[in-house]
Amino acid sequence: MNRLREVVAEQWEYRELLVRMTSRDLLLRYKQTVMGFGWAVFMPLVNTAIFSVIFTRVAAIDVGMPYPLYAFCGLIAWNFFASALRFSVTSLTSNPSLVTKVYFPREIFPFSAVLVSLVDFAVSALALVALMWWYGVAPGWPLALLPLVVASLVIFTAATALLLAMGNLFYRDVKYLFEIVIAFWMFATSVVYPIGRVGGRLGVLLALNPMTHVIDAFRAVILEGRAPDAAFAITTAAAVVLFGGAWLLFHAAEFEFAENL
């Protein structure tokens, strides 16, 4: 516990750098692309259109609300998770001069990748508000729990980001494995369809996927006007523990980074 307090304190000391690195990446994207933040809205909209065709025309399913709203809400949360991890996985290996030549807490690399994606997430959430207005869906009092749900999502994402960034530094295969895993993972999560309806042994297995509970909770507080369930509470507690553990592990391995890059 003391060790954890120490690493958090050090991170706090370098908070300025975390903000700088995050704004560096946002600024670069703004300078290097024409659409800038437009991509954050455009990509999930395209996906929503595709899945809307599939799940309303080809294989219609009932999700208890306008399907595009269901899909878009799931997709922006999932996109945050996936893109944060995609940036994180190469965040250490793509900054060799900083990792091998200057000291600062290395967590800054995956953390700033998460923060950059969080900004995109916030931008795309604006489009969600527009969609809700279009379909006439109003959130209820459970919306007050949204910060908790987002915090849970961010913590789980950050924990995974730490592990992936570290893993890829030591074993470059991780980057490729990640691409495969993340593609499967999306379809094992209730992103574009309610996976909770799968029964039997597969259903039990799928219920172990923390992202399903987080995304279900996200949808629940925004669109369904109900509080998250117990599974979400357990998932959040597990995410916090995982985060602490991942951070300590990362910190312990940190000194090896310069030698292994």
Next chain:
Amino acid sequence: MSAVVFEGIWKKFRRGERHDSLRDLLPAVVRGLARRRRPLDLAEQEFWAVRDVSFQVAAGEALGIIGPNGAGKSTILKLLTKILRPTRGRIEMHGRVGALIEVAAGFHPDLTGRENVYLQGAIMGMTRAEIARKFDAIVDFSGVEAFIDTPVKRYSSGMNARLGFAIAASLDPDILLIDEVLSVGDVGFQEKCVARMRELLKRGVPLVFVSHNLAAVVDLCTRAILIERGTVRFDGRPAETVAAFRRGRRDAEPAVRPASDGIHITDVQLRRADGEASPLFHTGQAMRIQVHYRAPQPVRAPHVAIDIHGVDGLYCAGINTRMDDCALGTLEGEGRVELVIPRLNLLPGSYTISAGILDAQGLRPLDLQSHAYPFSVASERKDFGVVYLEHHWRHDAGRAAGSEAGDAGAPAASAPNRRSMEVVGAGGARK
């Protein structure tokens, strides 16, 4: 209490390629489980980059670290900056560490100079308010004002380094680490850097200075250690340590060792015009090289020879008493032979002096200290090469100048404007 404590440090490295694919993970894990190694055991392909090195640096002290390439100097610096962690030992750093190492490592080519100042400043541990407060001073120091809103990918490497150094120099560190920064930028910029280091040192900021520039180490440091093959070979005053380093190199060469009862050089001192012993000289100013000797037995009519080499090994000058028909007579006991160079016409750079005493025929060296005495030359002259040739320019346009001797460089007689100019090359750079 010392600001820097480096105690009993060992650092292990691996030679050769490192496993970084999952294919290698399994065998590595199995091997790891099969035998637990104690930290001081060396596995195959492993070696000690640093072996049991200890030193402390107190406030106001400047520690120089010298040694041959690959001796472990940079590893020590990386251990001090926490980039590497020692295999064994204890490192304590009290206060904020400023490292003049890789000063532009955080620069992103697509960001402007201004944006990079904020980014690099944050990497060095400064807050936004602190950077904003020092911003003008940083830009001023770097001399890139005109390009501060240009992406740094358009900068020359010199501008890049200068901006990076300016950020690092603006830091108010409690401890300063320096690695060969004196090679950044032109002479004017280097002098600014040295002035900044002296200023910090005067304020009591402890300094660790790793360099190949022995003259700079002697000039700046209060203490120096010699690192060879990962261990401390010598620890003492900078001049003594530099001397130990020279001795080591001399011993490594097919050495000329004076006979125990023969004449030998006890010291060589380099003095400036004002008589001050210093390894720093100025183009065009006087240099006096004093060779101290001791001759237990009389030596008849020996000769003294002085060679000057550039750091890259270029033979710049060779002077000896035999060629100058200067007879020293019989030498006995202790004495001193002085070579006076009224105007040292060397351009800025680092040089070494070799001193020798030869027999009467000028053939056999009785004692020879090769490349043993370093010095450096500074000045505002920006000529290329190693030697300053006193010169001036003349331009005779529109005259039949081609036939006139001594007009090298004059343009052809067809130049349209009738004009003549004479530019004298800063009159021997005497200040």
